[in-house]
Amino acid sequence: MAYELYYWDGIQGRGEFVRLALEEAQADYVDVARQSGPAMGTGAMLDLMKSKREPHIPFAPPFLKDGELIVSHVANILSYLGPKLGLAPEDEKLRCVANGLQLTITDLVAEVHDTHHPIATSLYYEDQKEAAKARSAAFISERIPKFLGYFEQVLQQNPEGPNHIVGDALSYVDLSLFQVIEGLRYAFPKAMKAYAADYPGLIALHDAVTGRPNITAYLQSDRRLAFNEDGIFRHYPELDLAP
Incomplete structure (x- = not known):
């Protein structure tokens, strides 16, 4: 089924x-x-x-x-x-590590959401714009480097090499990190352009995932929805600041 x-x-x-x-x-x-x-x-x-x-x-x-x-x-x-x-390490301990990394991505995604809805999800963005500006400025200057710096370090310290975040083969965490980079680039293009050189491993991982045949086909299909201002990653120009 x-x-x-x-x-x-x-x-x-x-x-x-x-x-x-x-x-x-x-x-x-x-x-x-x-x-x-x-x-x-x-x-x-x-x-x-x-x-x-x-x-x-x-x-x-x-x-x-x-x-x-x-x-x-x-x-x-x-x-x-x-x-x-076939997108998780075979080793049980490494599967636990992968789950921990994915949970950290969950934390990051929640903070991304709060950049445009810092007060309440029941309010429109327009009802909390000033709070969103303050939250986004702090997110860009403090939280993006905190999270991406952590993932870059884990990637570089992977005993199997920096091609994957955990283990020696593609995992669902690699795919999720691709989506994180895509989403942050959409929401905060100025900030991410300034940060690009700081996280070469993550950028290389993103590009490698982009080039995988099944992912390439998906990204070019109508099954891949475009980013928009109803989702988690939203681009409001007034919130995008260079760090």
């Missing part, structure tokens, strides 16, 4: 980290909210979340349905899928 991925239609968001793994592995999957027909569409996703029959309903998308099993949260989904898709 095909995997069923549930996430909001029209945005990459957190669901994109799961899509990249499924696309790289050429897994059989259905992006439920983007489909029409019986038991498809956003309505089907919301119905499942509110179900009175499912024993373990998810709090929020993204979540993955594999048969009767529902797996929620990006890092948890990728930890589950990684071994099945």
